[in-house]
């Protein structure tokens with residue numbers, strides 16, 4: 117698979133802090149790449165840098181052959197990149213429907229697309245007219261992902277969708293993301309739940325202290341206890 121997204125030597129500074137120290141990894145088109153790493157490793161900063169919410173001080177972010185690192189966030193989103201932030205970014209006073217209407221950049225909601233998204237996440241249909249603040253944690257997470265895919269995207273960045281969720285909801289999220297993958301949407305997933313990472317990932321990049329410390333096939337990492345131990349000891353935590 118050709119690479120859809122590539123980070124080349126990306127450094128990010130936030131105020132006086134130097135957070136990313138030359139991040140290099142690629143996201144092959146059509147697959148799921150999982151970004152793993154302990155708390156504070158730089159995963160969210162990497163996602164925000166891709167979206168232009170933080171500016172890369174050095175290095176390049178290549179999307180489909182174009183350097184997007186100098187573009188502003190709306191221009192990056194218009195390239196077909198959706199973002200599900202860690203804090204979910206939903207409007208709690210607005211209904212599920214209103215949240216989705218606001219997320220649709222290209223005009224009114226497409227009813228076939230709405231049927232597909234609510235098929236992936238049935239509670240969105242059940243609670244269509246409910247303020248999002250009344251949804252459960254898992255349902256809010258479903259709404260957050262629904263917003264990012266309410267229109268077709270080439271790439272979606274999802275930051276820890278299983279954080280704090282019960283196993284049944286995690287399974288529903290895995291099923292939905294597998295369906296999304298079938299549409300050829302490329303996924304970059306930050307995930308600390310190794311079971312989820314293993315279930316979805318084709319490729320994996322492991323971060324520690326603002327750098328990539330391992331890249332490869334997820335199957336290789338999943339099948340190599342010694343490598344897991346080395347990387348787990350270094351950085352991975354199986355919290356949810």
Ligand SMILES: Nc1ncnc2c1ncn2[C@@H]1O[C@H](COP(=O)(O)OP(=O)(O)OP(=O)(O)O)[C@@H](O)[C@H]1O
Pocket residue numbers: 130131133135153154155156157158159160161162202
């Ligand atoms: N706005 C900020 N100002 C200063 N430092 C920040 C800011 N945001 C993040 N950092 C620091 O950057 C480092 C990386 O944070 P980041 O959120 O990218 O890590 P992470 O791997 O996503 O962690 P987690 O798994 O806890 O979400 C941390 O040391 C964090 O304290």
